[in-house]
Amino acid sequence: MRLLAAFVIGTIFGVGIMISGMINPAKVLNFFDLAGSWDPSLAFVMGGALLVAIPGYRLVWRRSGPIFDTAFHMPTKRDLDKRLIGGSAVFGIGWGIAGFCPGGALPAIGTLRADVLVFIAALIAGILLARMLQGMVPPAHTMAEPETERS
């Protein structure tokens, strides 16, 4: 049931990404192009998502724990450090170059388009490279949860 729930939740996310237009790099890049062919649609995506998640989270947290686990798994980091800001800046630069973010690209995999698959391969290479630089890629069986906020 836990895995089935996870799968269904993933489909809701994927359908939301498709309907919202986040799956389309042309639309994403136009959202960033304030001085050119600006398309403000994606502000409505963030608005809609937060409108549900802000009150929704607070309702969920009234429970003692989630349905299929013993406790909520919340990020523990609090510091506004160089990794957070530098990493986010590098992410934004890459997003502005390619037009895909991870949540926008993963639901596009099923189209089997070459450009989508090339981006996904590069995305995974970037993740692995960063994990190596962080010294967090020991042999798989000894893998520990990384300290960074998992989001």
Add this chain to the structure above:
Amino acid sequence: METAFTPVASFGGGLLIGLSALLLMLMLGRIMGATGILSGVVVPVSGDFGWRAAVLAGMIAGPIVLTWVSGTAPVIDVPVSMPALVIGGVLVGMGVTFGGGCTSGHGVCGNARFSARSIVATLTFMAAAIMTVFILRHGIGG
């Protein structure tokens, strides 16, 4: 390339993204972040692989099912070159790993928690993306 302003569809899609974040917290007690989910599949953590693989499979299946039911494939226009996709992809992968999240993890879930880290991350990656697009489209060779 112009794209149509789609406030209703984008808002509706956003509601579904928010709903998925709320349901993942309710059911599994987890943050709905594409970065963490993909990372946990390509570099598995013992005991945490299964749910992430299931969410990822759902993310991919959702648009396939919707395309099949509606008879309309998603509109995907990629107005950049293959080298740009490779360079951008590597930068996105490195950035979200060091930054600890992306648009879904920080932008939706973290901001919904009013996390200071997520608010700072979101402002940073939005500003960086806007500046990058400005330079590429209106600066050098624009």
